[in-house]
Amino acid sequence: MTSASPDLATPGTAAGQGAAAKGAAARPRAAAKPESRLAMVRRARRINRELAEVYPYAHPELDFRDPFELLVATVLSAQTTDLRVNQTTPALFAKYPTPEDMAAAPPEELEEIIRPTGFFRAKAKSLIGLSTALRDRFGGEVPGRLEDLVTLPGVGRKTANVVLGNAYGVPGLTVDTHFGRLVRRWKWTEQEDPEKVEAEIAAIFPKSEWTMLSHRVIFHGRRICHARKPACGACPIAPLCPSYGEGETDPEKARKLLKYEKGGYPGQRLDPPADYPGKPAPPAATARA
DSSP: OOOGGGGGSOOTSSHHHHHHHHHHHHHHTTTTOOHHHHHHHHHHHHHHHHHHHTTTOOEEEESSSSHHHHHHHHHHHHTTTTHHHHHHHHHHHHHOOOOOHHHHSSSHHHHHHHGGGGGHHHHHHHHHHHHHHHHHHHTOOOOOOOOTTTTTTTOHHHHHHHHHHHHHHOOOOOHHHHHHHHHTTTTTTOOOOOOHHHHHHHHOGGGHHHHHHHHHHHHHHHHSOSSOOOHHHGTTTTTGGGTTTTSOSSSHHHHTTTOOGGGOOBSSSSSSTTOOOOOOOGGGGGGOO
């Protein structure tokens, strides 16, 4: 990587002192001159480059084989983990593999299958509604345009961008809770509304970067820059972060906060890409409670 990581230098050594000084320089100071728009854009793009080196294998963490499976899985992922969705969808798609099948599903049966993902009644209603719309208005195919996708029940811009970026190769920003939290921590935006966040971040990066930027930021939010206790002392982009110090800065303690492959644990996909360096997640039947 091109930047020094605080957890790779030993305190007291020249390297450790240099890393500490570099990290300290990245921390906001009361008397510091406000960062210009140009400086922020340059810093943001450097963070993206750094994250590309840290997570060259970044990918969507939902298992899917086609646009319909990705659409359904993304709808199910609301208010739950991707792992829980991935443990639920094999049985779901075995019984209802197409929009036509899901549109005709008895609500009670569909609800029972997706119950582990939470909010199962509302999600079942959305799945039957979007499947019916795909059958009746789109010939049983998932459309490849955002303006069409957002007309489907239960599908907003976030879900639409996930499908477009990962099933159709159409660049899009996925503004989920991780993405919104990190871009505010990094002072790329102060917006809270997802659509406003999307618009402001889109203005910082080339369109070609949007999909992979989303994956990298979300990966970082899940693995290192957690909501309640970010692992600042193990963060490879700490020198670029204006919020450094909100979490644990001691390198050894910070390492214990790392999740998924960074902490040596399974990821969220049962069937991850071949280049994923971590362990596949266990199926529901063998998952630990």
